Amino acid sequence: MRDNLRIILFVVVMSLFTSGVILGVDALTAERIQNNQDAKIKIAILEANNIPYALSSINDTFDEEINIVTVDDWTFYVNPDTGSISFEISGNGVWGPIEGILTLQDDFETILNVSILQQEETPGLGGVIAEPQYLATFVGKIFDPNFELNKDPAPNNDNEIDAITGATNTSKRFEEFLNEDYDQAKAAWQSLDE
């Protein structure tokens, strides 16, 4: 009986202590982690628009340079100087969710920039999706009316880029949700004009 009491007491004290440690760490880091997440989106959008920024004043720069337009469930980040439009894209990759920002020119068709904020694809294979060299191949391509990550060796059309070597599924899934999100965002954006 005494032994059991001792065990219960030990477990309670240990739980309180470890919970305390975790709460403490959370209190110290939660705000920074949230800021980092927000900053990642802001950095991606500012870089897509080629707007210079300093990490310390990123919130002010973002508020000054970018207008936020909300339609239905979509949030569009518009650069009033160039008319370019950014919005978030997301979907499932092979191992986990992929999230990114797609920036289009004011025609809502030509790609200005694609950046990936989060992915858990196989490092070195599907993970290539987040590498700047690969993302650069999107620039200047056009949604006509859709976009393709192409596996055949033929030269790419205006709405095609090469798929990732050795990552057929990542390429396929990315292509799918990129097009899906684009269609929905386009519908939302056009409803704004009407």
Place this chain on the structure above:
Amino acid sequence: MKLIRVKYTKWFNILRDGISRNNPIVVAVLGICSALAVSNKVENAIAMGLGVTFVIMASSLTISLIRNIIPQKVRMVTYMVVISTFTISVQAVLQAYFMPIADALGAYVGLIITNCIVMGRQEAFAAKNPVKYSLIDGFASGMGYTFVLVTVAAIREILAFGTLLNMQVMSVNWERWVVMAMAPGGFFVLAILIWVVRELIHYYEKPEQTL
């Protein structure tokens, strides 16, 4: 003269054992999952190795400190809770202050909790030894793990991508061994490495006794 004496100190032996004779991966065959998963790029291997080393050392320190008051029946749960606490802390600190590393490691940081090496060292060493030696043992095991991880990663990264730490080391026309970037490549390299190291340290498993 001093060097020779170092060889007979306890801490030196613990350190050497962790890296060679008791290497967690090569000899105890623990922590294989993460060793296969994060060993296709050297930078990920280093970050993962350091993360695991920190968690082992911190957990060993804690467990060793309270080793005399942990009730025998709940000791496994105690290790688990302590290890989880440190892993969650490492993850939070990485995300708050070292965002790029946290991004590169993704889900693997959380998986340190399930790394058998950490649990193994608590049960086999920290629960019975004083703080000082538990810390050295944790460090040694962590380094043993890191050493294997980085070696495997170096071989895989060179063959799979022609690079080392993202610097080009093979000719630009290097035909990439895609299989090396995937799980089977990890199995091949790790198996060969385990064989080579076991030959070098003359570690052979005895055949099982049959009745």
